[in-house]
Amino acid sequence: MTGSIEIDLVSDTATKPSPGMLAAMLAAEVGDEQRDEDPSVLALNARVADLLGLEAALFLPSGTMCNQIAFLVHCRLGDEIIAAESAHVFGSEGAGASALAGAQFRLIDTEDGIFSAAQAAAAIRAPRHRSPRSRVIAVEQTANRGGGSVWPTQTLGEIAAVAHANGLAAHMDGARLPNAAVASGTAMAAHVRGFDSAWIDLSKGLGCPVGGVLAGSRGFIEEAWSWKHRLGGAMRQAGFLAAAGLYALDHNVARLAQDHDNARAFGALVANSPGVSVFPREIATNIVFLDVSGSSLDAHEIAARLRTHGIRLGVESATRMRAVTHLDVSAEQAVRAGTLLARILEEAGPRQA
Numbered sequence: 001m002t003g004s005i006e007i008d009l010v011s012d013t014a015t016k017p018s019p020g021m022l023a024a025m026l027a028a029e030v031g032d033e034q035r036d037e038d039p040s041v042l043a044l045n046a047r048v049a050d051l052l053g054l055e056a057a058l059f060l061p062s063g064t065m066c067n068q069i070a071f072l073v074h075c076r077l078g079d080e081i082i083a084a085e086s087a088h089v090f091g092s093e094g095a096g097a098s099a100l101a102g103a104q105f106r107l108i109d110t111e112d113g114i115f116s117a118a119q120a121a122a123a124i125r126a127p128r129h130r131s132p133r134s135r136v137i138a139v140e141q142t143a144n145r146g147g148g149s150v151w152p153t154q155t156l157g158e159i160a161a162v163a164h165a166n167g168l169a170a171h172m173d174g175a176r177l178p179n180a181a182v183a184s185g186t187a188m189a190a191h192v193r194g195f196d197s198a199w200i201d202l203s204k205g206l207g208c209p210v211g212g213v214l215a216g217s218r219g220f221i222e223e224a225w226s227w228k229h230r231l232g233g234a235m236r237q238a239g240f241l242a243a244a245g246l247y248a249l250d251h252n253v254a255r256l257a258q259d260h261d262n263a264r265a266f267g268a269l270v271a272n273s274p275g276v277s278v279f280p281r282e283i284a285t286n287i288v289f290l291d292v293s294g295s296s297l298d299a300h301e302i303a304a305r306l307r308t309h310g311i312r313l314g315v316e317s318a319t320r321m322r323a324v325t326h327l328d329v330s331a332e333q334a335v336r337a338g339t340l341l342a343r344i345l346e347e348a349g350p351r352q353a
C-alpha cells in the first residue's frame, strides 16, 4: 500500500538507509555482540555514552526496549513512575511498565508533554505502607504527543534534582533527543545532565533501520545487560546495525535543522486554511499536529485525498492528524504536501454548524 506513497509524513521512522549508510553497514567490522566482541557495537556504545555524558551505554534493538529495561532496572514490584499523560511509555508500549517491571504510572496532565519540577514534586508520594513507592520520574525529549516540544535544559536539571532529593531515579526517553539538541543549540549531554538513564533512538530522525542506545552509570548498564539478555535482545553480529548508528551520528544530526524548517514550512502553509488549527503554534522540531474538527472533511477523508497524490499523513482520530518530517522528505516535498493539503481544505470549506 505504501508503494504509491512518495511523501510519507506518518512518522520519522519511515526513513530507509541512504547509500552512504548502507556502504558503512557493508564495511562494518563485526563480532559476537553477546560476548562483547563486536567492535562496531562497542564503538557505538562508547560514542553514545560520551555524547550523553554518562559512564556506559548499551545497544538495544528498539527504543521501547530501552525504556522497558530502564524501568526493570530502576523499579521493583509495586513501584510508581511519574510521567506525562501523553508519554509514549504510558500509552504506546503495551503497558510494558506494568506487564514487565510491575510498576504503575502516576500521570501529570500537560498541554505539551512538559511538566515542571514543582508538578513532579507534587506527584511524589509521601512514604506510607499503603502507598505505592514513587520511584522514577520519566521525561520524553522531545515530547512526541506534545507536538515535538523541547524541554528546557533548566527544567530537566530541576526535575533530576527533585528526583534525587526524594530518592527517585530520573529517566529520559530521548527518542528525539538529537532533535531537541539541534533545535535548542545545546549539546545532548546538557539535556541529560543529572539523569540516571537516558537513550537515543537510531531509527527516528537519525535515519537508521534499527536500534536504540541506552546509557547510564556502569552499574546501571551492567544490570541492563542482564535484562537485555533475558528479554532476547542480545545479538550476534549486530555491528552491521551499529555501523549505521555510527554513520548517522557523523552525518545525520546537524541536518535535523532542515527537518525542523520543513515542518515549519508545512505548518505555515496549512495554518490559515479553513477548519484547521495547527499545534503547536510555534513548531519547535519535526512534529506537527492538525485539528481538523472545523473542516467539512474528517481526518480519514483528508488522508484519503492526500493519498491519491502520493502523500501520507498520520490519522490519530476523526479530527486529529499528525505530520512528521524526516530525512526522506525534502524541502520541496514538504512545501508540496502543505500546498496540496491547504488546497484540499480550501475546496472542502469549513464544517457547517
Ligand SMILES: Cc1ncc(COP(=O)(O)O)c(C=O)c1O
Pocket: 061, 062, 063, 064, 065, 088, 089, 140, 144, 173, 175, 176, 201, 203, 211, 212
Ligand atoms: C517518544 C517515543 N519513545 C519511544 C518510542 C519507541 O521507539 P521504538 O519504535 O524504537 O521502539 C517512540 C517511537 O515512536 C517514541 O516516539
